[in-house]
Amino acid sequence: MNAAQRNRHAALLKATGYEDSPALTVKSSEGALPQGREISFAWLAGTVLTGVTSFMLMAGALQVSFKGQDTFSTPFEALSIQTTGSVAASPTSLTGKTRRAKPVTQTQSDMRVIEASIREVVDGVARITNQPFTTINATLATAPTALSDDIPEYDPVALLARNEPMRASAAADVVSTDVYGADVEGEVTVMTAALDLSNPPHRAINDLNAAQFVRSTVGGAYTTADGPLMAYAAQAPGLRDLGIVSGGANPDLVGVAENVTIMPKTRVAEDMGHLRTERIQTIREETPLSDALMRNGFTPQMVQAVTRAMRNLLPSPNLPANTRLRILFGPTGGTDSLIPYRVSLYRDTTHQVTVALSDRGQYVVALEPPVVEFTEEDTEEVNVANLPTIYRSIWETGRKHGLDDATIDRIAAMYAYDLDLTRRVSPGDTIEILLSGQAKSEGDASGQDLLYVSLTLGNTVRELFRFQSEDGVIDFYNPDGETGKQFLLRRPLEGGGTLRSRYGYRSHPIFRDYRLHTGVDLAARTGTPIYAGGDGIVEMAQWYSGYGRYVELSHSNGYNTAYAHMSAIADGITPGTRVSQGQVIGYVGSTGQSTGPHLHYEIKINGNTVDPLAVKLPRANTLPQQHETEFSNTIAQVRALLDQAGAETTQVAGTN
Numbered sequence: 001m002n003a004a005q006r007n008r009h010a011a012l013l014k015a016t017g018y019e020d021s022p023a024l025t026v027k028s029s030e031g032a033l034p035q036g037r038e039i040s041f042a043w044l045a046g047t048v049l050t051g052v053t054s055f056m057l058m059a060g061a062l063q064v065s066f067k068g069q070d071t072f073s074t075p076f077e078a079l080s081i082q083t084t085g086s087v088a089a090s091p092t093s094l095t096g097k098t099r100r101a102k103p104v105t106q107t108q109s110d111m112r113v114i115e116a117s118i119r120e121v122v123d124g125v126a127r128i129t130n131q132p133f134t135t136i137n138a139t140l141a142t143a144p145t146a147l148s149d150d151i152p153e154y155d156p157v158a159l160l161a162r163n164e165p166m167r168a169s170a171a172a173d174v175v176s177t178d179v180y181g182a183d184v185e186g187e188v189t190v191m192t193a194a195l196d197l198s199n200p201p202h203r204a205i206n207d208l209n210a211a212q213f214v215r216s217t218v219g220g221a222y223t224t225a226d227g228p229l230m231a232y233a234a235q236a237p238g239l240r241d242l243g244i245v246s247g248g249a250n251p252d253l254v255g256v257a258e259n260v261t262i263m264p265k266t267r268v269a270e271d272m273g274h275l276r277t278e279r280i281q282t283i284r285e286e287t288p289l290s291d292a293l294m295r296n297g298f299t300p301q302m303v304q305a306v307t308r309a310m311r312n313l314l315p316s317p318n319l320p321a322n323t324r325l326r327i328l329f330g331p332t333g334g335t336d337s338l339i340p341y342r343v344s345l346y347r348d349t350t351h352q353v354t355v356a357l358s359d360r361g362q363y364v365v366a367l368e369p370p371v372v373e374f375t376e377e378d379t380e381e382v383n384v385a386n387l388p389t390i391y392r393s394i395w396e397t398g399r400k401h402g403l404d405d406a407t408i409d410r411i412a413a414m415y416a417y418d419l420d421l422t423r424r425v426s427p428g429d430t431i432e433i434l435l436s437g438q439a440k441s442e443g444d445a446s447g448q449d450l451l452y453v454s455l456t457l458g459n460t461v462r463e464l465f466r467f468q469s470e471d472g473v474i475d476f477y478n479p480d481g482e483t484g485k486q487f488l489l490r491r492p493l494e495g496g497g498t499l500r501s502r503y504g505y506r507s508h509p510i511f512r513d514y515r516l517h518t519g520v521d522l523a524a525r526t527g528t529p530i531y532a533g534g535d536g537i538v539e540m541a542q543w544y545s546g547y548g549r550y551v552e553l554s555h556s557n558g559y560n561t562a563y564a565h566m567s568a569i570a571d572g573i574t575p576g577t578r579v580s581q582g583q584v585i586g587y588v589g590s591t592g593q594s595t596g597p598h599l600h601y602e603i604k605i606n607g608n609t610v611d612p613l614a615v616k617l618p619r620a621n622t623l624p625q626q627h628e629t630e631f632s633n634t635i636a637q638v639r640a641l642l643d644q645a646g647a648e649t650t651q652v653a654g655t656n
Helices: 003-015 041-066 156-162 207-217 289-294 300-310 390-400 405-415 625-655
Strands: 104-107 109-122 125-139 187-190 277-283 323-331 338-347 350-357 363-366 378-381 430-436 450-457 460-468 473-477 498-501 504-507 514-517 520-523 529-531 536-543 549-554 559-569 584-588 598-605 608-610
Touching: 104 125, 109 625, 125 390, 125 625, 156 405, 289 300, 300 338, 300 350, 300 363, 390 405, 405 450, 430 625, 450 625, 460 625, 536 559, 549 584
Parallel strands: none
Antiparallel strands: 104 378, 109 125, 125 187, 125 430, 277 323, 277 378, 323 338, 338 350, 350 363, 430 450, 450 460, 460 473, 498 520, 504 514, 520 598, 529 584, 536 549, 549 559, 559 584, 559 598, 598 608
16 A cells, blocks of 8 residues: 555545544553543443443342242232222232232141040950041142151152051050941940850740840849840941942942132143242131141241240230131242241231241231131132142141151052152142041141041042951052052152153154154153062063163063163063062163153053053952951941041031
8 A cells, every 4th residue: 555545544534533543551640530542440340340230130130030029028018008098909819910810729627536436346345435536638738838848759669668568466456447326425345145045935925034034044134223124235337327328329429529619720830930829727726826837837947936926916825716827828949848928817807917027037027918808718829830749748738737757658658559649739639537546636646547548639539448357467448449559550760750751642852753652751860770560571671773772571461561761771681580560670761762861661451552640550459359248347437437527517617
């Protein structure tokens, strides 16, 4: 470029606003503002820090928004003052400004002690005594709280091992449910003796001679006291006496749930964040405040903080009958458990005190929350996005009613193979339990024997009755005399895995075509043990095309199970080997045509694949036929006790 061209370019740059200035410098005078072309490191650092701080605040706001929280201040709504003349919030809203109305379901939590006249035979002598029984009729919990934080992890194979039949010890008392047909006071002893046939009565005999004959043949059965000469005890009630009539229009009808209203809301759970839920519960009888809070998911530390905050506003630590608890639950970081954000006490419909969780994690006295219209029934808002599994809901409900962990674990184990306990509970699902004896103290049902449990999921009722055979073996059977144990496991790997793909037609994740998925995919870590779904014989144990390392077992009655994509096949698993249910046959992997570590599990019936999670499977154990009559009597007796409890509940409800 010559001098003329350089001058022309310089003129053009100057015409467009550019100027020839000295280079940038950092040599600014001390303490003075930067002038001209000078740069200040302090100003530069301040600019960078401002940008970083803005980024962090924006990231924090997005994090809170993605978790469904609309504010950092937890108790803001609890402490806010409602302006005069404002519209009261509805029972389904916490502030009156929520975007969607949350489903509300009526809840039931009835724990009742009844007394019944029971006939039992001890050393050949029949005694009729009044014995207490405890019934629990409750809605399955729809909100996970601190009550079930420390429960055992769901492992179907471990549950199978814990669901073995029990054996009664020789010193243990036999639990009798032989309901006597009438109420008795105290204890009645019934003795039987063979008649002396060496001196039989005449074919025609008057009352006086009959009385003399009885006096001479049956010792202790006659009294000289005034009144009737002899009293006859009624026979044990039959099925008709207990209200169980065979045949008829509805022979299998066992009852219809009443006073249950469900308002479902169609919403994909994965699209919803953690939302708050509110529970309203009526205290039916005088109860210590601490007990009421503990049964609703407060930890001992929370109970202590709440009672300390309410101490100057409550005249007594005991809640009188008809006190209403209104508890607002919300999420806590890192877990899916809900913690109490706010608790309010009402005497009938009059507000007494409210305590809310502050930003510092302390419970402080707060103003009355927005007004709601109370109903006679207990209610709870349902967070569809955070419904617990059936397994956790059973634990939550059991602990709420004071059941010991061994009993709750037994209940979960009995249903582990008839149900997929990792499925979410639905609003309105219920559980009914019958226990022998009475709790040692309020909320402590330990030491009682489980006699009956019924789980109602949707429109399906699953009942299990305790039965003890002559050899002392105790197990639970459904009304058809079958145990809860299944012929095959539905999720045969440690921990049960996470369901990633169901049985049915789908778009193949690798080939992208639409085809039948012949099993279920249960995701788990590589190396997780895989168990045999049932007793059987190994048919295949090899690499099998797109299935990778593959094992197929043959079971009785035309059933086969298959396990694919294993990282390794267990030692000794070769064709022809006999395996037992729960035996390790391999380990989770991602071999073959797979997008990640998981178990592809199939069940085949006569060569045709079926849905492992939905197919009706045969039971492993059935009650022998010789016990059929005795077991039928047990069912009738248990139903009589449940009917008695239901009648007392209805009578009490009618008097309120």
